[in-house]
Amino acid sequence: MHALSLLLLVLMGLALALGGGYLLYLGGSPFYLFSGLVMLAVAAGLWRRRRWALWLYAAWLLALLVWSLWEVGLHWWPLATRLGIPVLIGLLLALPAVRRNPQGTEGGGHFGPAWPVLGTALLSAAVALSGIPRPLHEIEGTLAMDIVTADARLGDGALPEGEWTAYGRTQHGQRYSPLKQITPANVHQLEVAWQIRTGDMRGPKDIGETTYQATPLKVHGLLYLCTPHSWAMALDADTGKERWRFDPQSGLESKRQHQTCRGVAYHGSAAAPAAATTAAGAGVQAASLCANRIFLPTADAKLYALDAATGKPCADFGKGGALDLTHNMPFKQPGFYYSTSPPVVAGDRVIVSGAVNDNYDVRSPSGVIRAYDVRSGKLLWNWDSGNPEATAPFDPDDPAQTYTASSPNSWSVGSADTQLGLAYFPMGNRTPDQLGMYRNAEEEKYSSSVVALDLATGRARWVRQFVHHDLWDMDAPAQPVLLDLDLPQGRTPAIVVPTKQGDIYVLDRRDGSPLHAVGERPAPQGTDIPGQRVAPMQPFSALSFEPSPLRESDMWGASLVDQMLCRIAFRQLRYEGRYTPPSMQGSLIYPGNFGVFNWGSVAVDPQRQVMFGMPTYLAFVSTLMPKARIAPGQQSNVGEQGLNEIEGAGYGVRMHPFLSPIGVPCQVPPWGTVAAADLRSGKIAYQRRNGTIRDLSPLPLPIRIGVPGIGGPLITAGGVAFLGAAVDNNFRAYDLASGKVLWDVRIPAGGQATPMSYLNSRGEQMVVLVAGGHGSVGTKAGDYVIAYQLKR
Template sequence: MQKRYIQFLLGLILLPCAALAQNQGWTVYGGIGGDHYSTLTQIDRTNAKNLKQVWRYDTGDAGILQNTPLIAGRMLYGVTYGEKVIALDATTGKLIWRFDPGVSGSQPVRGACFWQDGGKGRLLVGIMNFLFELDAETGKPVETFGQSGRIDLREGLDMDPKRATVAMTTPGVIYKDSIIVGFRAPETHPAPHGDIRAYDLKTGRMKWTFHTIPHPGEPGYETWPEGAWKNAGAANAWAGLTVDAARGMLFAATGSAVDDFYGGDRAGNNLYANTLLALDAETGRKIWHFQGVHHDIWDRDFPAAPVLATVLHDGKRVDAVAQPTKQGYLYVFDRVTGQSLFPIEEMKVARSDVPGEVSSPTQPHPLAPEPYARQVLTEDDLTQRTPEAHAWALEQFRAMKVGTAQFTPLALDQQTIVTPGYDGGAEWGGPAIDRKTGVLYLNAQEIVTTGALTDNSKPHGPGMTVYLSQCAVCHGEQRLGSPPEFPSLLGVTKRLSNPQIEALIHGGKGRMPSFPNIQGDLLAQMEDFLRTGEDTGPKVTGSQGRRSPAPGTPAAAAANPHGAELFSQNCAVCHGAQATGVPPVFPTLIGVAERLSEPQIADILKDGRGRMPSFAKLSDADRASLVRYLGAGPLPEEKKELEAAGEVHSRYRFTGYRRFFDPEGYPASATPWGTLNAIDLNTGKYLWRIPFGEYPELVAQGMPNTGSANYGGPIVTAGGVMFIAATVYDRQFHVFDTSDGKLLWHTELPYGGLATPATYMIDGKQYVVIAAGGGKDPKHALGGSYIAFALP
């Protein structure tokens, strides 16, 4: 122990913090400013071909590893698939310590934070809903932080902590004596608000909160229906944060609000969802913002952390922040003022024809740089891999809704082409930027996906109801999934025991979040549904499900006498006792709930419209009763059933993520299916673009350079090289020449390296390390290794 402690202290003394972060070590996830850049030059264009494996550490856990390790002094810190924190000797891969947090779960842990408390190294790691602070030398929790070394991120949000689904998949950032964090949340209700929060590094005390879903009186509240913040959720900064320490500015990129694909209950632009935020890192005060998608109904989260760069613009050096997107756009802003360095227009887009949906008439569209991913799909863009694959793709394509531009709304009960797909475009790995040149390097996906909406009003038993509301978004209505990304659940009870299924539901796995709200009888009934596929139990409906009887009828008065009385006193004078109206002056209210959502009707009652006066004098309870009488809300006795059935909120639900793949499992679009791009941020022009990734079996058939799905990002160095793994099917670790995209070296990893590498120098030797666990390719086994390479 004494020898190990001396070794640790010597490492910290010899390599001060600034040197650790910028030269020898890799102590900041994503690098300083999130730019994935290292000043090391030992490995360069001339000698990268000589790289050799120097050590490998097998974690003992098999599963997708998305972790970028940190290197401080002579220690390397990583996390296993089973969420155990490990410290290795960074020169040999020898295990020094291993910390078991005692938390069940297998959510991705993409990195950690390192800081020094005086001369003591500290490691902050998010495991599920907990943020731990560990002594970097021993791996033991720092008892003075939070409760015995951890804080529960579910606490302090606008919902019961026991029901909140929170996971810190991407690490926070450190600013002075604070750690600032975001978190992952579900894609459907119930979901917590995506608050960005700062905590004291020594005590774990919360210092400030920024509400990404504004509360009454806060800027942005007007972009939501009145009171919608109470039930709204997500708009969370899951992809990571970036800090400009010199200016005290925090940059955060948020995702969509729930439900992802139907926004009838959240009319408006929905700030600060899908927003690049610049905040005061000391207080959380907003400095400026840019919303990339208004009223998102496509799951177009900002997928990666903002990246800082200094560029030459109009003859002047400008400190900028760049933000990649799922839709293939790259935004570049002056980080101080929030002004875009390239023109952005508000492009007119197709409007949704789904009843109750009020989609935005325009969306932001940057005029430069050009998109790095395909924006539309035409018949000319379909696969030519084989005549049979093309014929199949053409038949499917002609049966789908196809847009002529980005932001085509999903159709009801008809698959709609979504390109780039739900995974982008860009993904969580993010780009790298060469600090010397201002060139940005980004790997992108070209996988086309489809999606549709369907009516959510049909009554179902509780088990099926909760499945459709919280599981079908990924696994589909028929439980078929979309393998390998979203596995089929047919026969899942034969593969897994009930305790294993419950552990998955409550702990999550990979892309699947946890669902702590599914408990007790509801959990048992969902397990029955998974086992049998049968819709059993007492039938309940969603909030737009079984409606009150038509207004103006005896049945309506009997079901809701108070609502009938309010209608008679306030509405019948214009719309008639039977609610038939006198069109076109006074429209009929028969079927109004099919045309407008519950919040929309409530807003009209409160604010008035045209000749109709405001009924703001009515209490909230009276307006709610009147809304139910008009047929737009659940009856009081239904609310209890809804709560018992997992809180189904939306009038329409998403039928599930689907990849547009041919019957043999290859993309049904033309190649390339993945690319690697170099974009000069000084000019907005592309320097080069190449296919990225291959299918080994297609290479054997004479079809190389197809590109493929890729996860994890690049790093670049002052040596003029880029290190990147990421490709799913060929399991390659690559070194490219940053000047022209030439492949300098590659090696096959034992498992896919779906992570971002790190590079560091110890004792005059430069290393590069990658986490490899595989995943997303059902043809290859999973593992769990950290593998380091260096020159001989």
């Protein structure tokens, strides 16, 4: 025991002294250097059996406690990692075997008393434990559950309450089910009704970000979904039995940045036609082939129209049932352009946007948004943010007509209001994301924004930008949510747009004017990149889940040592708060480009006029590297994380999460939360840490620390919210009023998708989640579709 104590003190002392000295040189806290020197002195005294060694350690432990409280207050997680190992060493030093003189008990007893180190160790442990009920960065509160309006259908009143005909149930993107059978009182009775496997599994040749993010549709007794490799499937909504499958043979392409499909789109009658059979699983006997259609975007940049009843391609659409979306593209590198999200179906048109690979090549395909006739596939209009006035349809067979290279794209999900005649698209950035010198004035206007396009002509009616001259990959990632708000000025058509920065913009969807305050504030300036400029001001919203700026004291780790290493990394990086420009030095970007909100968006209850979402907090590091500094072996296009060379540019970019040497985030948890807000008042009701480290740690410990996630929530009229998404393999139900977990079950793979709810043929409410994992966040891969219902 004596030797073990010495070894621990020497190792920690050397690490803290050397690292602490460097941290002090960088302008950081002197406490680590001081601690290292104290530990080495205690080790020397312990080696020589000096009484003062125990008193010195006890005094240092007391100083550590006071310093920790001064830095972080009475909060468990930051206290536990500062005090944990030092307390254990203190308890070790109090053991008789450690304090025994060389002659043993008979010869001279112990060289020092136990009570100084034992007392300070127990005091430190007690203080840390008292911080358990005081979670850091949480908001306690309750969401008002009063029904504000009973009529909140926005023109979708023809949709039966048990159907789900678009990605967010309707093209309004609310992720809201009007079903009320499942309530906070009975949600604990949910059990698996059926579970199937699609057979589409991640393979050894797949890219790293192969993910299963699909949200099924439910129409006429069938569920429609897609899989990561672009298969379309129809399942019996009662049993999960497969009714048809369509494989477009989209192949594998190493240059794809994402291998995923978030969903398909539907066009047709929402009410079952007279010829339809209503028995479970019978599907629809359409009066004519392709009377109802499923639109499938594929990873090889095609759009298929499939007969909803049979899955066969609609011969009257495009060429043999498909459109080649690379038409009129200025560049056509394989894997550089494709749609990862379902198209918007509004009236007689299907509107398609697409993803353009970030940071692969200055000369990339266009981010054009195009509307096609739902029957013939004829191009009706095209809106290119790099050339926004040229909305008259290009001739797909004319190679001289090309869209703008690399223009800002809309890779997420769009929404539509057919009564106003508008489609709303969240816009990304022009590639390369971190280099702003390649952009024209139109691209500057429309990047990182939401734009309202005229359904008839494609012309932009209004735009609201969330980041000026975006150098951070702060795309608008989330589907805009449409609802009507009852405000002092009367019922107002609103659009709710979550952003990666954590801002929630609540706007009048007629003209983009703010319904809750929007302002601008100064942003950090200066760049070490020739030709690069930085916008002097940046927008912000009054309703926001934006985190506070990071401080050195926010650095975290499992011990003092890796916490110190995170502090060193923090001091080595450039960081001046939100919108710190990317640099060759390496810049800390917080919130990072993973986003406080991402494509999962938020769920909105249109009757209570409230929202529920999953704010996530992860810092990223962005480093621009001159091409001369990139060794040939380093050059790689590896997705959004890692080193991307950026063909045609003078710099490459390296992006990665800000992690400690043991692979956990350097900032103090929680890293993932659930939260709710009242959209009429613009006030946050609560915010709670979400998820456990069970699937992140070597030991399966279900410790609720609040972990990151990606995926979307579902709200039901019964007052229950559902969410998978977190990086533990769990599916949870929450009390919408309080955010408390009511139901928590394990699922066989990562649940990084958005759930949905519908009625089966018996009139029973079902909840469905796809569980297949996410390659980038490292959750378990799978191919599961799981349906739950209340125990009969």
